[in-house]
Amino acid sequence: MTRIAPAPMTPALAVAVGVGALTRGALVVVGLWLLVGVFIMVGVEEIVGTLPGPVDVASRATIAGLGALVVVGGVGEPLRLSLERGLRMRSARRLAAAGAPMPPAAERAQLVRGAMGPLRVVLGIVGGTCLLIAPLLLAFADDETSIRIAGVVLLVAGLLLVPSAIWLLAPASRRWREHMAELERAWPRFHRTDRPIGVRMARERRAQVGAARAAGSSVPRQRRTLAQRLDAALYAGLGVAFAIVLIGLFLRQQCRRCEPVSYDPWGERLVDGVATVGLVLFAGTVALLMLRGLASIVEHAVREVLAARAADRGTLRRSAWLDGAVGSASSLELVALVVGVVGMAVAGLVVASGIDPEVMSEREDQLVIVRGWAALAPAAAVLLGAAAMLGIAGAVVTRAWRAVVWPHLGADPFAGRLDGASGSGSGNDADAGGSLDRGGDGDGGGGGDS
Numbered sequence: 001m002t003r004i005a006p007a008p009m010t011p012a013l014a015v016a017v018g019v020g021a022l023t024r025g026a027l028v029v030v031g032l033w034l035l036v037g038v039f040i041m042v043g044v045e046e047i048v049g050t051l052p053g054p055v056d057v058a059s060r061a062t063i064a065g066l067g068a069l070v071v072v073g074g075v076g077e078p079l080r081l082s083l084e085r086g087l088r089m090r091s092a093r094r095l096a097a098a099g100a101p102m103p104p105a106a107e108r109a110q111l112v113r114g115a116m117g118p119l120r121v122v123l124g125i126v127g128g129t130c131l132l133i134a135p136l137l138l139a140f141a142d143d144e145t146s147i148r149i150a151g152v153v154l155l156v157a158g159l160l161l162v163p164s165a166i167w168l169l170a171p172a173s174r175r176w177r178e179h180m181a182e183l184e185r186a187w188p189r190f191h192r193t194d195r196p197i198g199v200r201m202a203r204e205r206r207a208q209v210g211a212a213r214a215a216g217s218s219v220p221r222q223r224r225t226l227a228q229r230l231d232a233a234l235y236a237g238l239g240v241a242f243a244i245v246l247i248g249l250f251l252r253q254q255c256r257r258c259e260p261v262s263y264d265p266w267g268e269r270l271v272d273g274v275a276t277v278g279l280v281l282f283a284g285t286v287a288l289l290m291l292r293g294l295a296s297i298v299e300h301a302v303r304e305v306l307a308a309r310a311a312d313r314g315t316l317r318r319s320a321w322l323d324g325a326v327g328s329a330s331s332l333e334l335v336a337l338v339v340g341v342v343g344m345a346v347a348g349l350v351v352a353s354g355i356d357p358e359v360m361s362e363r364e365d366q367l368v369i370v371r372g373w374a375a376l377a378p379a380a381a382v383l384l385g386a387a388a389m390l391g392i393a394g395a396v397v398t399r400a401w402r403a404v405v406w407p408h409l410g411a412d413p414f415a416g417r418l419d420g421a422s423g424s425g426s427g428n429d430a431d432a433g434g435s436l437d438r439g440g441d442g443d444g445g446g447g448g449d450s
Helices: 011-018 020-048 053-097 105-113 116-139 145-168 170-186 198-214 226-252 265-313 320-325 331-352 364-408 441-445
Strands: 002-004 436-438
Touching: 011 020, 011 053, 011 364, 020 053, 020 331, 020 364, 053 105, 053 116, 053 170, 053 331, 053 364, 105 170, 116 145, 116 170, 145 170, 226 265, 265 320, 265 331, 265 364, 331 364
Parallel strands: 002 436
Antiparallel strands: none
């Protein structure tokens, strides 16, 4: 009989998990800037024409801050993820050695994915970038000694990092596989869950419906909730708005190198009107999606509190929401991510405020808006600190909440793959009570990190 209980949350692991609010926040800001910010700026420029000088310079200066966020998210997140998985492996090995309950599938999935993959990605990308930039610096260095030294340093760094990503991490990967073998010997059901996935899930669902109809019983049709319908409407509206703006831009310029098309006064009003309607609809839909996201966080927090109270009373029952909640981020972790996104956006503006006018090929008086962003430095520091603290607290609170509700699950829910097969679950695993015992919180603490 395999007992299952959430693994202990050590201080080091809590910090590694909590810092994700910053690194992931940086990646979210980059994505929003590329997918939303640029789109809105293009639409505004189409409607109002050429942007005022300081506004146009400010919009272009944000690229400097964006580059810093790319480094923070693109390099920091894989490093953080590798550290988190390494700490989880250390804790899991101690639990296995002590005969403690096995961690849930959502936590075991981090071990299966491994810690070396993100490190290889970081070393490969950084090393490859160095090898691409170094020849350019050396070719255009002329008599500049500093540029030539920088080119040599980047070349050496690239030649060291790329082989490191390929060969030097191989011994660490072998040790990781050995540790995984230890865990599989200690917990024979390490790669099993109680929930089939993918094609197998759909096949078993059809088989259940067919059996119910053959027995003469009616199969209730699954209806979407109001929230699901609202989400579908918002995403559809976002797609429609995107298409409308693209139509307006196409009417103005059919290709990138084509000359802008001029129309008579009525046609000009029509083109501007199409772009305006699409842009307003797009911005409004994005705002509604943000409000919907905040409302869902509040709803998630309320349901977490109610679930914990029901567990204390012994009246908690398993549900689809509970299955997903025990394996996903808690409301406090989501709040930390939101604060991290805002903090990283403000920090990006602060970084951009120090850009050199020569880099922008603009006069200093055109950077009046950009220079004003420097005053946001205290706000950025407060937001980033708050995001980190909320992330760390969220990791601790999430583990405590899972320990409270876990004994009432009677299963090990996880919608994903633990062994790379076409269905990590087993049809017989649905009867989780026979093979998956809900190990108590006290059982899991004895072998954990301290």
